Amino acid sequence: MSSVSYDIGIIGCGPVGALAANLAAAAGLSVLVIDRAEGPHPLPRAVHLDHEMMRLFQSVGLDTVLAPAMRETEGHLHIGADHGVIRYMGTAGRPKPFGWANDYFFYQPELEALLRDGLTRFDAVTLCAATELTGFEQDGAGVTLHLDRDGVTDTARVRWVIACDGARSMVRKTLGIALDDLHFEEPWLVVDAEVAAPVRFPALTGVPAGADLQQLSVMMCDPARPATIVPGRGDIRRWEFMLLPGEDEATMTRPEVVADLLSPYLDGVPHRLLRAATYQFHGLIAERWRDGRVFLAGDAAHQTPPFFGQGMCHGMRDVANLVWKLALVIGGRAEPDLLDSYQVERDPHVRAVVTAAVEAGRYICELDPTRAAERDAAMRERARSGQTGTAADLIPAYRAGVVANDTAGAGERFVQPRLGDGELLDSATGSGWRLIAIDRAAADAARSAVAAAAVSVTLVDATTIGDDGTLRHWLQARGSRFVLIRPDAYVFGTADAEPAALLERLHRALHLCPAVAA
CATH class of the missing domain: 3.40.30.120 (Glutaredoxin)
Structure with a gap:
């Protein structure tokens, strides 16, 4: 491998890295992908994506492969302390201006496998699975990667690197890039289960006519214990339960504790537990997204609370933003200065949505009953005044970078109508x-x-x-x-x-x- 040079080296082959590799190969670039695991991660982590991700899959010719692996749903519903609706971000019956539904849920091992399978279409992609990146050095012409597979060491030469190696990114740590802390950190228990019948919900008031609770991400903003219930691919469902002060993470993952938490939703419903794990929900953004010829993307560059389901979407937007620019530079058409626009565009974009998720997390995680009641009243007043929308409305336009930002509509996501023959x-x-x-x-x-x-x-x-x-x-x-x-x-x-x-x-x-x- 040391004698082979690639245009781009991608570190990490989760959904973001795999999409980056598909985008780069579709742009005619040679790609080396390095991943520590032998295959896709066996357990579900991310579960939600939106219309923009489906459009990206469409751009690399994988939409017809991936669409059957998606569950189209109808948005988000937030329930207050009194079990009444305080915020509805639903899409049922609304038009689809971008060609795809606004919300999809999926099973991450399946998504990763299909994205990896997509790489087999390209002769210019080399996937090195079960391979560890142990170090790297940059110079004016490229990056030398040091690799280890089962104790056998090797080097590879690439012109540019996209680090999609996750929240604990070895690349980010090696470069000494600090994270800007947006001061949100809450422990939650995440539970996935196969469920053989519809999930039960407590009696709720104010649910909009036509809204199907089985087709919505439902956030229970209950100060007794905030929780989220979301639909998944097929018969898979996810619950997220906030851990309360003093609760021990190991104790909360015990089968009997998990069963007790699920019982209000699954009493008498046949089900099989897939996993129960605790996570710290963070709001963090890298101070630098580029160091010379190395770029951070996905969780390596930012981490968000999951309350709008945008974590993986952010990463996929990152690589979609970056790859077409790299293709122009690698093709000798644009100067490397173009690549400075990556963080200029993506950082404010991500920061706006992560900030919105952090703000939602703060009201969702309210544990004081009096303040929760005040929150519910204020949010219902906002809803009555029309200050509502869908999760898609949270995504801002690019205001700087490769945009003519003084023209109408600049930086917006452009619509994608379906044509008369059904083609997008x-x-x-x-x-x-x-x-x-x-x-x-x-x-x-x-x-x-x-x-x-x-x-x-x-x-x-x-x-x-x-x-x-x-x-x-x-x-x-x-x-x-x-x-x-x-x-x-x-x-x-x-x-x-x-x-x-x-x-x-x-x-x-x-x-x-x-x-x-x-």
Whole structure:
């Protein structure tokens, strides 16, 4: 292996690392993946993903493989101390502007296995399982990785590294990168079980009409013991129980204790316990996401309380943001300065959502009955005033980096309508750079500018794509005739005229190499 050089080395082949490898290989890069385990992790950890992750799977041609492994659900419901609804973030009956449902639950060992299987499609991917990264050194041209497999040592040479090696990241620790503590740390017991019948819930009030408790993530904000109940893939269900002050973690995982906690939900319901483990829920973000040729992604870069199910989603957004930029740099089209935009974009994005999760965690974990009652009243008042939404509404736009941030809609996730023939937009147009024009006249006006662009851009006439008017409506709502979409499906920028000027702004934002820009 020491004689072989790769474009990218990915440390860790959990869901985030496996997606990164699929994205990089699909972009034409050679990839070395290192993972300590022989195969996928055998127990479920992450359980939730959203429409954006399904769109990423779609971008690498794995959506039809992974969709059957998903359970489509209907959002989140928060229940107060009196067993009445205090917050509903549901999606039942709502449109799907991004082409996929807002919430999916899955079984992580199955997801990991399918993502790893996806790597077998690419000759340029080498997966080294049961292999330990023991050290690394950087220089101006690449990174040397030191590897150990069953006591046999080797080295590998890569140009860039993406460290997806988890919350205890060896790479982050080796680089001496500190974590910014958002001051949330609570111990919880996580229980997964196979359940042969619907889960029982206590009598609840205020549940919206049409909302199905079996299809929702239900947060019991009960000061007696906060708990979460979420649907899983097939007949798998997950419970998360907050540990109360003075409770011992080892004691709380005993079968009889777990059975007692589950009994209100599973009394008389046949079930099989899969696991019970305690975790510390954290809010932590790395102070630096890049050190030379090494990048942190996923839990190596940030850790969030799980209250909106965005932990793994953050990591997948990280690698989707980074890989297309690395492809431009490795291909000799952009200067390495482009890669500085990774943390510029991702850190505020992650920080906003982790902060929202920490704030939710603080009210969810309230143990004082009086303060819990005050919380419930305040949250119901907010709901009456219309200050509600879905979990998707928590995801902010990019405000800096590779975005024309003074244009309408810049940095937003772009919609993905389903076309008249049932095909989704990205599948019809490709997932690269796209300039969407509001009509034929606008498309004709943009044609010469697109032809002269320094990067490959697909021109799309919104009136001929066969959608239901979603594209035209999106543009009209932002007073624009053109929208330029990035490879990760975020909006670079919009324009009412002069698409050539928008493309020129793109060239500058990408730090194109002089020969390419010319």
